[in-house]
Amino acid sequence: MTLEQTLTDEERLAELDLDTLKQLVGLVEHDDAADPFPVTGWDAVVWAVGNATQTAHFFASAFGMELVAYAGPETGLRDHASFVLTSGAVRFVVNGGVAPDSPVIAHHARHGDGITDIALEVPDVDRCLEHARAQGATVIEEAHDVTDEHGTVRIGAIATYGETRHTLVDRSRYDGPYLPGYVARTSTLQRRPGAPKRLFQALDHVVGNVELGRMDEWVDFYRRVMGFTNMAEFIGDDIATDYSALMSKVVANGNHRVKFPLNEPAVARKKSQIDEYLEFYGGPGAQHLALATNDILLTVDRMRAEGVEFLPTPDSYYEDAELRARIGEVRVPIEELQARGILVDRDEDGYLLQIFTRPTGDRPTVFFELIERHGSLGFGKGNFKALFEAIEREQDRRGNF
Numbered sequence: 136m137t138l139e140q141t142l143t144d145e146e147r148l149a150e151l152d153l154d155t156l157k158q159l160v161g162l163v164e165h166d167d168a169a170d171p172f173p174v175t176g177w178d179a180v181v182w183a184v185g186n187a188t189q190t191a192h193f194f195a196s197a198f199g200m201e202l203v204a205y206a207g208p209e210t211g212l213r214d215h216a217s218f219v220l221t222s223g224a225v226r227f228v229v230n231g232g233v234a235p236d237s238p239v240i241a242h243h244a245r246h247g248d249g250i251t252d253i254a255l256e257v258p259d260v261d262r263c264l265e266h267a268r269a270q271g272a273t274v275i276e277e278a279h280d281v282t283d284e285h286g287t288v289r290i291g292a293i294a295t296y297g298e299t300r301h302t303l304v305d306r307s308r309y310d311g312p313y314l315p316g317y318v319a320r321t322s323t324l325q326r327r328p329g330a331p332k333r334l335f336q337a338l339d340h341v342v343g344n345v346e347l348g349r350m351d352e353w354v355d356f357y358r359r360v361m362g363f364t365n366m367a368e369f370i371g372d373d374i375a376t377d378y379s380a381l382m383s384k385v386v387a388n389g390n391h392r393v394k395f396p397l398n399e400p401a402v403a404r405k406k407s408q409i410d411e412y413l414e415f416y417g418g419p420g421a422q423h424l425a426l427a428t429n430d431i432l433l434t435v436d437r438m439r440a441e442g443v444e445f446l447p448t449p450d451s452y453y454e455d456a457e458l459r460a461r462i463g464e465v466r467v468p469i470e471e472l473q474a475r476g477i478l479v480d481r482d483e484d485g486y487l488l489q490i491f492t493r494p495t496g497d498r499p500t501v502f503f504e505l506i507e508r509h510g511s512l513g514f515g516k517g518n519f520k521a522l523f524e525a526i527e528r529e530q531d532r533r534g535n536f
């Protein structure tokens with residue numbers, strides 16, 4: 136299969152092409168035939184939240200996403216309401232409980248607003264589930280067809296860390312707005328004058344936080360069960376401040392569209408940010424989503440104007456002579472980055488610009504990263520210390536440090 140043929144429908148709809156995707160998310164060539172668990176790309180990030188109606192509004196207004204589909208009591212879904220929003224190739228599904236005994240409400244009570252499902256698009260659900268089962272994975276949902284007037288979707292699901300799952304979706308025979316049972320729905324929200332069509336184009340990576348001593352187990356899970364390969368690892372001084380520490384390893388699918396950094400806390404003088412997450416999420420779960428943009432300055436300006444809060448970066452970061460020498464020339468003057476608190480990192484392949492939001496829910500758990508890649512396939516290793524110090528200042532304000 137050529138790379139051109141591997142563009143997903145969502146990417147084609149978002150007018151993304153291969154060169155753009157290579158730049159945005161580091162897409163590489165991959166032979167599915169030799170892969171025991173071929174993954175085409177992301178299908179959806181599914182959320183359980185306390186108020187889906189308002190969270191959907193937040194993603195539409197503050198993140199510039201577009202409401203495209205809905206299911207709920209009006210469509211025959213009795214226990215919860217479900218809003219589907221997209222931005223480029225990114226799809227969020229936001230679920231909130233309606234019936235008091237809805238499992239969505241129970242999930243929300245345990246974890247707060249969080250990610251229940253990192254759904255992946257695969258060409259062959261049955262083959263993936265067979266392989267996963269043979270490798271000892273927990274199959275939560277056997278492969279089955281779901282059909283409506285728009286066609287048929289084949290679907291199945293396996294368990295991953297905590298109460299998170301990977302639903303596997305083959306939507307090659309389906310042309311509805313999301314899944315059978317959902318109806319097309321738009322929002323009356325009006326874009327601000329001059330607003331770009333979208334603020335981000337693709338999902339770059341989703342980070343999982345797991346308990347102390349469990350990271351290697353989950354790295355092994357993704358390698359053994361899903362055929363992912365190691366991309367990077369960060370241990371020891373890479374990823375410690377004077378006070379707290381964590382360890383991180385990154386696994387990716389064959390074409391590198393799907394990248395999962397996995398963090399575990401490390402023992403240090405003070406409480407790791409990963410421990411704070413585990414305590415307030417009530418166990419392992421997805422920590423942050425990195426959204427790929429081709430204009431991070433514009434994205435940050437627009438989101439900030441809509442009230443999204445980003446972690447502040449001290450001026451000393453930009454005045455550091457060593458940093459300035461290391462990052463060299465980037466596409467904008469460093470003052471433009473400083474004015475917005477955007478971080479820069481460079482490696483042998485190129486550079487990247489990145490910035491992190493504060494947690495977007497009430498609990499100090501899930502947050503977002505914006506990332507603009509220029510050749511670098513890394514994760515901002517050079518910024519870890521500055522980032523973690525910024526997170527520690529926030530942890531301290533919350534009394535959790």
Ligand SMILES: [Fe+2]
Nearest residue numbers: 342425504514
């Ligand atoms: Fe990240």
